[in-house]
Amino acid sequence: MVAKINVGNSLYGALAYNGEKVNEGQGRLLLTHKIFDDGTGTFDIRRAAEDFTRYLPEQVRTSKPVVHISLNPHPDDRLTDTELTAIAEEYLARLGYGNQPYAVFKHEDIDRHHLHIVTLCVDEQGKKIGDSFIRRRSKNITRTLEQQYGLHTAERKRQTQAEPLRTVDAAAGDVKRQIGNVLKGISGRYKFxxxxxxxxxLSLYNVTVEECRGEVRGREYRGFVYSATDDRGAKVGTPLKASRFGKRYGYEAFERWCAASKEQIKERKLGDMVKATAMAALRRTKDRAEFIALMKAKGVDIVLRKTDTGRIYGATFIDHRTGCVLNGSRLGKELSANALQTHFEPPRPGIPVSISLPLSDTPDTGQQVQTPFDDDTIAGGWGLFTAEGGATDAEEQAFMREMQRRKKKRRNKRKI
Known part of the structure; x- marks a missing residue:
């Protein structure tokens, strides 16, 4: 996020520049402090100028009392108005202008939505608010906000322009560089x-990762191995150890990031936004492809794990707006794999979607457990159900056990 600070003497000019965009439908007034807002979605430039002037004493000790700031997030940072408002408030408070009169505008006239802030750098006694090293302090503040809200850094913006994030194509060669670009592009942006x-x-960019374990000189180690995949998710080419990309992409760094992500997701309630978007999309469609396309248009990709027959046994929602990656079961049972399967493929009359069967590794208590049912074995080869994967939820574990039980039953029949 880049902040540009301009100090001048034309209060009306700064207000008119932003107010006209609002009144022409090319912007919005997000927030005001000590300035009247009638709530109509329009901006009364003259009234706002009068309100600001009330806080300017007749004897102003500086010739340039007006501060006009633009805050520019990275184009890939898709932020809601609520998040933009919170960022603007925190920025002003940290800069020392939190108690000043100000107006915050969102400009929407170009694809890169950004903020403009108009405020005063003098207090009600006409004394100038300390602005020593203001641009240096501003840069430190934006860096802090980038980390707090999981935004792109200014440095990463230049890197992204030089190395655009694109899907890995193993046939194009130099797979290590391609995978490295993907890892750099998503590093720090997403929470899982x-x-x-x-x-x-990673699967969005034709990359997968496997956990490997071993022992060297009596010491156990755990690491990651990355591979390119084709469009069907099958691994292609030679796997590459995480150490070839750097420690930040290894197992230990991954564990630390997961712990930090868990706190951020809980504290900022990031799942609420994607859940609301998904539920609204579900109410509008009963077609799986249409649902995925609708969510993608809203900035959310959905990765479905399916059997050979197309039955959904896992779903992950990737919200590019907040950088939040969540399995459907975390968002609620209505977005779990079973619920999505039922929603998109309702049962035919007289044919149930699931049957009651006891699980092979569950004690026989006389009770039966509802489990998904399918005649084919699990497809993939992604290792999602292995102990090393660490990715299974209760629903996927139940599905795995049921498939194993049925496979064992078929083997016993063949022996007879």
Whole structure:
């Protein structure tokens, strides 16, 4: 996020520049402090100028009392108005202008939505508010806000322009560089809590990751191995150890990031936004492809894990607006794999979607557990159900056990 600070003497000019965009439908007034807002969605430039002037004493000790700031997030940072408002408030408070009269505008006339802030750098006694090293302090503040809200850094913006994030094509060669670009592009931008959620994110760019364990000189180690995949998710080419890309892409760094992500997701309630978007989309469609396309248009990709027959046994939602990656079961049972399967493929009359069967590794208590049912074995080869994967939720574990039980039953029949 880049902040540009301009100090001048034309209060009306700064207000008119922003107010005209609002009144022409090319912007919005997000927030005011000590300035009247009638709530109509329009901006009374003259009234706002009068309100600001009330806080300017006759004897102003500086010739340039007006501060006009633009805050420019990275184009890939898709922020809601609520998040933009919170960022503007925190920025002003940290800069020392939190108690000043100000107006915050969102400009929407170009694809790169950004903020403009108009405020005063003098207090009600006409004394100038300290502005020593203001641009240096501003840069430190934006860096802090980038980390707090999971935004792109200014440095990463230049890197993205030089190395655009694109899907890995193993046939094009130099797979190491291609995978490295993907890892750099998503590093720090997304929040996930399991290896399965990390895999789902990587799969958007034809990359997968596997956990490897071993022992060297009596010491156990755990690491990551990255591979390119084709469009069907099958691994192609030679796997590459995480150490070839750097420590920040290894297992230990992954664990630390998962712990930090868990706190951020809980504290900022990031799942609420994607859940609301998904529920609204579900109410509008009963077609799976249409649902995925509708969510993508809203900035959310969905990775579905399916059997050979197309039955959904796992779903992961990747919200590019907040950088939040969540399995559907985390968002609620209405977005779990079973619920999505039922929603998109309602049962035919007289044919149930699931049957009651006891699980092979569950004690026989006389009770039966509802489990998904399918005649084919699990497809993929992604390792989502392995102990090393760390990505399974209760629903996927139940599905795995049921498939194993049925496979064992078929083997016993063949022996007879």
């Amino acid at each position: 809590q399991t290896l399965g959620e990390y895999r789902a994110l």
